[in-house]
Amino acid sequence: MTTIRRLSEFTGVEITDVDVRGLDDAGFRPIYEAWLEGGVAVVRDQELEIADFLHYSRRFGHVVPHPSKSTRHPEHADLTVLGIDKFNADGTLNEAIYKRGAAGWHTDGAYDEEPFKATQLYALAVPSRGGDTHFASMYRAYEVLPARLKSLLAGRRGAFTYGGRSKGSDALLDPADRDHAPALHPLLRTHEESGRTSLYFDPGKINFIEGLSPAENTAVIEELTALMVPDEARYDHAWRKGDIVIWDNRCMVHRAAGDYPPAEDRIHWRTSIKSHDTGTRVAAE
Numbered sequence: 001m002t003t004i005r006r007l008s009e010f011t012g013v014e015i016t017d018v019d020v021r022g023l024d025d026a027g028f029r030p031i032y033e034a035w036l037e038g039g040v041a042v043v044r045d046q047e048l049e050i051a052d053f054l055h056y057s058r059r060f061g062h063v064v065p066h067p068s069k070s071t072r073h074p075e076h077a078d079l080t081v082l083g084i085d086k087f088n089a090d091g092t093l094n095e096a097i098y099k100r101g102a103a104g105w106h107t108d109g110a111y112d113e114e115p116f117k118a119t120q121l122y123a124l125a126v127p128s129r130g131g132d133t134h135f136a137s138m139y140r141a142y143e144v145l146p147a148r149l150k151s152l153l154a155g156r157r158g159a160f161t162y163g164g165r166s167k168g169s170d171a172l173l174d175p176a177d178r179d180h181a182p183a184l185h186p187l188l189r190t191h192e193e194s195g196r197t198s199l200y201f202d203p204g205k206i207n208f209i210e211g212l213s214p215a216e217n218t219a220v221i222e223e224l225t226a227l228m229v230p231d232e233a234r235y236d237h238a239w240r241k242g243d244i245v246i247w248d249n250r251c252m253v254h255r256a257a258g259d260y261p262p263a264e265d266r267i268h269w270r271t272s273i274k275s276h277d278t279g280t281r282v283a284a285e
């Protein structure tokens with residue numbers, strides 16, 4: 001009998017006593033509903049082959065190839081492999097691989113007109129210490145946002161690109177896939193399934209907020225970066241081998257801790273999931 005419990009007040013649910021390979025629609029429904037409610041769902045103790053993981057991922061939406069072609073699985077374009085090829089030919093650590101997702105709080109795919117609905121990871125190898133993934137509810141961020149910022153952001157869109165305002169942060173993209181026009185998204189976002197409002201902000205991908213002067217932009221982006229994650233909105237996930245973790249990019253932010261011993265393996269399969277079958281803009285060559 002599937003067991004579901006909350007992991008923290010605002011973020012995360014844990015699901016145990018289930019084998020996702022054998023789920024029918026009735027068995028999946030409570031998992032999906034708990035995920036919508038908690039924003040992050042952790043399913044423990046799974047033993048999956050690639051086909052099982054892809055099949056289970058497709059229950060949440062359309063699995064699409066991620067624009068970072070260099071880290072796709074060679075036989076399955078829909079699958080990214082995180083944490084392999086971590087060392088360069090000269091033995092130095094490849095920081096873009098090791099620190100992937102660790103530059104700061106972010107939401108996956110904000111650079112796309114249709115950002116990823118969800119991202120799902122499956123843990124194949126877990127280091128002896130460190131390597132957590134941190135999550136935070138942007139519903140909660142919105143709730144406690146100062147009224148001044150709520151009214152400033154209401155009706156405004158942010159302009160997002162893969163590399164944002166800093167140079168070099170698109171190192172995992174092929175050169176031809178860089179420099180796309182920004183995608184515009186409302187900064188206060190209504191979730192299409194829950195109907196709830198969240199903050200939608202990504203400090204590493206935002207370029208500017210519509211209608212603000214350059215000085216106001218810098219000030220507001222810095223202020224949002226500083227306050228977007230209230231302590232109580234967080235859930236830090238300590239990985240166990242066999243965990244499946246899925247997060248809702250529409251209302252959650254996350255980051256990798258990026259702090260595990262580099263000589264150890266930390267390997268995940270990852271799927272990137274959209275609501276609609278549009279593919280990713282930069283991947284649609």
Ligand SMILES: O=C(O)CCC(=O)C(=O)O
Pocket residue numbers: 082100101102108119131132133134254255256257270
């Ligand atoms: O490896 C992690 O903990 C998260 C990496 C990340 O940000 C992602 O896969 O989107």
Ligand SMILES: [Fe+2]
Pocket residue numbers: 101106107108254
């Ligand atoms: Fe990410």
